[in-house]
Amino acid sequence: PAVHFALSLIRFSFQEIDFAGVSRLVRSPFLGGAETEMTRRARLDRDLRDTLGAGVSLPKLVASAGRCDLLRQRLERVFQLKGEARNTFGGWARHFSALLEAAGFPGERASDSDEFQALAKWHETLGELAKLERVSKPVSIQQAFASLSHLCSETLFQPAADAPALDAASLGAIEQA
Numbered sequence: 001p002a003v004h005f006a007l008s009l010i011r012f013s014f015q016e017i018d019f020a021g022v023s024r025l026v027r028s029p030f031l032g033g034a035e036t037e038m039t040r041r042a043r044l045d046r047d048l049r050d051t052l053g054a055g056v057s058l059p060k061l062v063a064s065a066g067r068c069d070l071l072r073q074r075l076e077r078v079f080q081l082k083g084e085a086r087n088t089f090g091g092w093a094r095h096f097s098a099l100l101e102a103a104g105f106p107g108e109r110a111s112d113s114d115e116f117q118a119l120a121k122w123h124e125t126l127g128e129l130a131k132l133e134r135v136s137k138p139v140s141i142q143q144a145f146a147s148l149s150h151l152c153s154e155t156l157f158q159p160a161a162d163a164p165a166l167d168a169a170s171l172g173a174i175e176q177a
Contacts, residue, residue, distance in 0.1 A: 002106055002118050003157050005030040006096075007149060012058055013078055013099050014141050022056045023048070026071065030103015034071025040068050077102035083141050089132035092144035097126060118157045125151050 005028050008021055026045050028034060034041065046067055054063065058079050065072035081102055083095045106119055129148050139147075 002030055002111075002115055003122050003152060006100055006105060006122060007152060009078070009103055009105070010096050010099055010148070013081070014083070014145075016055045016057045019049070019052055019054055019056055022052070022061060026061075028107075029109060030105055030107045031071070032074045033068075033076050035108045037068050040066075041071060044068050044071070044141060044150075072158060074103050086138040086140055087144070088138050089136055089144060089147065090130040092139070092141065092148075093126045093130035095141075096129075096144075096148065121155060121157050125155050 005025070008017070008025055009031075012021070012025060025031060026041050026048070035112060039099050044064075047066070047110065048061075048064060052060065060076060060081060062072060062075045065075065078099055081095070083092070083101055106115070111119060125148070128151050129144070132147060
């Protein structure tokens, strides 16, 4: 969920997304102020269903944020971070990190072990994106985002599983094999 949020927010920073995606962002615990404004954001989400169209841009959501001051402030910070028309992959990786920081990612609540591991893997994936600048010329934000999405699709963001304990019968079967 944290990685899905990060990708959705990055996309939303430069492209209109559908209302369902905006609704998930508004209600996400990974957006700064989510715990503090939980009830107000739920009401906002309900109200937005009646007022916003099928596609929503970041400026449109900022203008519609109503009494969710923390949400509006976070989204305004994201909006203010305009990326260059063309940048290196390393520059885009830093820009994407700055967008997420402006949004208050990963939120107010403490991450559990699984989320912590997924976030560590996310940062590794951003590092992999940055390494692509060694073999590429400057690219657009759309190209950088597509590359990041591709890297994420090939990365396992599941927590490391503990090795199962073996009982005496299992150990005996392994020794005989």
